[in-house]
Amino acid sequence: MSVLLLVLLVALLALGYSSHLLWVAAAVLLFTLVHRGRRGGSGRQGDHRGYDDHHGYEDYGDYRDHRDQQHRWDRRYARQHRGRQDRENRRDRDRNRDRNRDRDREEPR
Numbered sequence: 014m015s016v017l018l019l020v021l022l023v024a025l026l027a028l029g030y031s032s033h034l035l036w037v038a039a040a041v042l043l044f045t046l047v048h049r050g051r052r053g054g055s056g057r058q059g060d061h062r063g064y065d066d067h068h069g070y071e072d073y074g075d076y077r078d079h080r081d082q083q084h085r086w087d088r089r090y091a092r093q094h095r096g097r098q099d100r101e102n103r104r105d106r107d108r109n110r111d112r113n114r115d116r117d118r119e120e121p122r
C-alpha cells in the first residue's frame with residue numbers, strides 16, 4: 014500500500030508543474046505519510062497501539078491507574094521515612110561541621 018502511495022506522490026509532484034493545486038495535494042499526502050510513519054502503524058484506528066501515547070499500556074485508564082498508584086506510593090514512602098532522612102542529614106551536617114572546625118584549628122592563618 015505504501016508503494017502505491019509513493020507512486021501517487023511522485024505523480025502529483027510531476028504533475029504539479031501544471032497546476033498548483035496538485036502541489037498542495039502532494040504536500041498533504043507527504044504529511045500523511047510522514048505522520049503515519051512516525052506512529053508506526055498501518056494507519057487503521059483499531060490497529061494503533063502507540064507506545065508514546067500511554068507508555069506501553071493498553072489504554073489510558075491503565076496508564077492513569079498505574080501513574081496514580083505510583084504517585085501515592087512515592088508520597089507514602091517519603092512521608093514514612095522523612096524522620097530518618099532528617100536524622101541522617103543532621104548527622105552528616107554535624108559531622109561535616111566538626112571536621113571543618115578541626116581542620117580550621119590545625120591550619121595556622
